[in-house]
Amino acid sequence: xxxxxxxxxxxxxxxxxxxxxxxxxxxxxxxxxxxxxxxxxxxxxxxxxxxxxxxxxxxxxxxxxxxxxxxxxxxxxxxxxxxxxxxxxxxxxxxxxxxxxxxxxxxxxxxxxxxxxxxxxxxxxxxxxxxxxxxxxxxxxxxxxxxxxxxxxxxxxxxxxxxxxxxxxxxxxxxxxxxxxxxxxxxxxxxxxxxxxxxxxxxxxxxxxxxxxxxxxxxxxxxxxxxxxxxxxxxxxxxxxxxxxxxxxxxxxxxxxxxxxxxxxxxxxxxxxxxxxxxxxxxxxxxxxxxxxxxxxxxxxxxxxxxxxxxxxxxxxxxxxxxxxxx
Numbered sequence: 001x002x003x004x005x006x007x008x009x010x011x012x013x014x015x016x017x018x019x020x021x022x023x024x025x026x027x028x029x030x031x032x033x034x035x036x037x038x039x040x041x042x043x044x045x046x047x048x049x050x051x052x053x054x055x056x057x058x059x060x061x062x063x064x065x066x067x068x069x070x071x072x073x074x075x076x077x078x079x080x081x082x083x084x085x086x087x088x089x090x091x092x093x094x095x096x097x098x099x100x101x102x103x104x105x106x107x108x109x110x111x112x113x114x115x116x117x118x119x120x121x122x123x124x125x126x127x128x129x130x131x132x133x134x135x136x137x138x139x140x141x142x143x144x145x146x147x148x149x150x151x152x153x154x155x156x157x158x159x160x161x162x163x164x165x166x167x168x169x170x171x172x173x174x175x176x177x178x179x180x181x182x183x184x185x186x187x188x189x190x191x192x193x194x195x196x197x198x199x200x201x202x203x204x205x206x207x208x209x210x211x212x213x214x215x216x217x218x219x220x221x222x223x224x225x226x227x228x229x230x231x232x233x234x235x236x237x238x239x240x241x242x243x244x245x246x247x248x249x250x251x252x253x254x255x256x257x258x259x260x261x262x263x264x265x266x267x268x269x270x271x272x273x274x275x276x277x278x279x280x281x282x283x284x285x286x287x288x289x290x291x292x293x294x295x296x297x298x299x300x301x302x303x304x305x306x307x308x309x310x311x312x313x314x315x316x317x318x319x320x321x322x323x324x325x326x327x
Contacts, residue, residue: 001042004079005031009072011081016040019087030084038071041080050075053202056120063116065109066189066197085197091185091221099224103216106188106196107236110180110212115241117178120204127179127207129168136164136264138271143289147274148320159308166305167264174208174257175245181205183212184219209245210254214262218295220269220288226298233258259299263306266292290325293318 005011012033019028019039025047029040043050050073060067072081090102125131140160144150152160180187181203189197213236217229234251236242246254270292273285293313300310 001029001040001079004074004077005040005072005081008074009081011038011072031081037084039068039082039084041078041082043078043080045076045078048078049202050078050080052204053080056201056204059117059120060113060198060201063112065112066191066195067201068197068199085189085191085199088190089186090188090190090196093190094185094222097190102190102196103232105194106183106216107213107232107239109196109198110183110216111236111239111242113180113212114177114209114245115239121176121178121206124178124204124206127171127176127205127211129172131205132168132171132264133164135268135271136167138275139267140271142271142274142278144317146278148317148324150316150320156308156312159312163263163306163309164267167260167267170257170260171208171211171264174210174261175247176206177209177245179205179207179211180215181207181211183215185216185221208257208261210258210261211265214258215265218262218266220266220273220292223291223294230255259302262295263299263309266295270296290318290321293321 002013002016005016006013011031013031014033016029016031019030025044027042029042031038031040041050041053043053054070054073054075057067057070061069066085068082068085070080070082073079090106094102140152140157144152180198180201182200183198187198187200189195189199191197213233217224217232233255237246237249237251237254249257270289273289273292276282276285297310297313297318300306300313
């Protein structure tokens with residue numbers, strides 16, 4: 001990779017240091033020369049879609065969003081040279097800067113993506129029933145069975161499948177827009193000239209309008225009081241152009257979509273975090289599973305159709321999680 005950067009791209013660099021990785025197979029390095037710096041992405045083509053990263057980055061930048069600029073690319077080897085957006089994630093800043101200001105910027109960027117992304121949306125994979133179900137089944141397969149060692153009865157399995165089917169129905173009933181698919185505080189960067197910087201968008205799809213909203217506001221890495229989350233979520237309806245997408249949907253229906261989309265995402269995320277440990281040896285996400293489960297408990301309690309899921313979470317999943325977390 002360094003030979004590619006220096007000999008093929010012509011960048012004379014002083015240092016090439018690893019930057020924190022993410023939950024994928026990608027690796028990142030910061031190349032520097034004097035006061036200048038760039039980020040090098042190493043993304044194995046057998047696992048990652050560098051071509052989609054390049055294409056979507058260009059589309060986002062054309063909308064005025066702060067995606068990294070792709071300066072050099074070797075798609076065959078999975079090497080990209082990107083403009084450097086720094087090290088300061090939203091997650092790092094949320095304790096030091098007013099949350100309302102940061103979320104205002106993040107919600108404005110999301111609204112721009114959704115209202116100006118129609119052309120991009122037509123070129124993306126559809127977040128369809130099979131994808132939604134495949135994601136939710138990570139919850140029983142990886143979290144419940146593999147991580148917690150629970151044995152699921154046939155009745156529990158049927159209950160989960162019924163819950164999943166209802167979540168799919170609600171997701172597909174929403175207006176369909178560009179979905180970043182991982183829009184949260186670790187993929188948004190604080191930029192000196194405003195922002196936020198937007199990362200990790202290469203798996204974007206065309207899907208439900210509340211998906212990225214709940215990913216941001218019910219973040220797996222930081223949580224906020226329910227009243228504040230709902231105020232942000234409902235306030236999003238007043239963003240320019242959003243009403244044109246959702247029509248006359250009222251507050252109750254909007255929060256219903258938001259809540260149930262969050263159930264789908266958090267079922268998926270809890271399974272992914274368990275899989276990252278058991279399959280990939282990445283333990284850094286395990287401490288965040290209890291927060292994700294708490295979201296599931298909070299929302300499932302509000303809707304009678306998810307009473308079975310709520311009982312499973314409270315009576316089996318959370319106790320098993322607490323047991324393995326005890327020192």
